[in-house]
Amino acid sequence: MDLNDSSDDSITLEQESELLVSERLAALVVGLPGQKEILYGIIDFCRTPQSPTSVDQKTLEMQTVKKSVYSPVVLRKLLEESGALMYLQPAEPQAAEPQLTVPPPAESQEAEACNDDDPDYLTVTIRPEGQWVATDEGLSAIDSADPFAELKQLLVVEANYRDVFLDLLQYCAKESRSQKELDAFVQENPVTHKPRRYGGYFIDRLEAHKAIVWKDNWSTTEIGKEFLARNSYAGAQV
């Protein structure tokens, strides 16, 4: 064993760090039902540093079809706490010239921080705003998310409703459907009768997996359509 080789240790630490952020992000998604798409969307938007105002605008855009009690500021705060986003403090203004100077006495330095008019008081000068940027761990968490694998997992976990999920995807792929239509559609399958399951049960899960989306009505997303194609699902004739 090469004692000078510390690469194994560093990989372990990196993996651990990544796992912690992804775990925290996963817990956040579970804690905020229905907000996964928005949370991931904010992280994705912050691949490059963004001003708080532009992040807010983006969040509000995403919230237009998905109303939320969580304000953009709160969502950012939660993502920051999970380690998926970080706030870049604005750079302190640097004096370009001169590079070398004689330091003033301590007394003058103190006065310099104060108001020029009255050295006994400090007045507030608002510093420039910082920026939000996604952390490597946050990006890794959303980039490693495989919607097809997650959707497949849903059908494994809820195997008894597998056909209902797939039929719904196909139903909404042909044209967008209302909630009422979906409620009636799922009732056609006897497996939803006992225990009684209404459309909302399936819609919530498919939406959380980005397989359907609400745009005035419910329609199957590209992910949902691709999933149907990959699985060559003929399903019910709808």
Add this chain to the structure above:
Amino acid sequence: MSEYYIEIIDVMQGRMATYRFLSRLYRKEVDQELLDQLIAMRYPVKSGNAEMDAGYRMMHGYICSTWERTLTDLAIDFARVFLGHGINAHSAAYPFESVHTSAKRLLMNDARDEVLAIYRANGIEKTNAWREGEDHIALELEFISLLIERTLELLQVKDEEQVFSLLRTQLNFLDNHLLNWVPMLVIEMQKFAKTDFYRALALITSGYLTVDREILEDILAVAKLED
């Protein structure tokens, strides 16, 4: 009116403003109106008290970085510092005298009864809007500010005897109540605060109460305002 008399009025106005300011900061979260005031404020550099200077400098630094997230951050920190998660009596810097002066950190204990009696003896009642105990720091600070307001009215009519009586009441209240527990509160505030704002408030409060006690002692030592 002598110069000293005018100076005393000036000092009282400054004291009243400071007590009202501190009381407001403890009463509820910072809102936009207060934040605007904090931005417009001037922060003393050399107050003569190291704690106050450090506190004002820290608060100035925080207020210089006020953006859209400041109010949310402050609201979260206010809840963290003063409300806590409520699991036990050590979950936050509880702003009630009873908590810090009773053996089991209980609310509504002897200290609350005492301050309530003092408020009543001075003809002061809490409004219905206030639903917390009377020994909350915001009320104790406001009580002093009300006494200072009365002192100013008496100074205008030159009722020296009543002025000194009120100043002695303020000194006694400081000694027997605020200075008896606020030093413990501010240590806990430092422990629970995550923002420099509430850390700074702890320093300013502690420093100011000490300074104000010295001011009151100095004025009472003279015992005469005008020749």
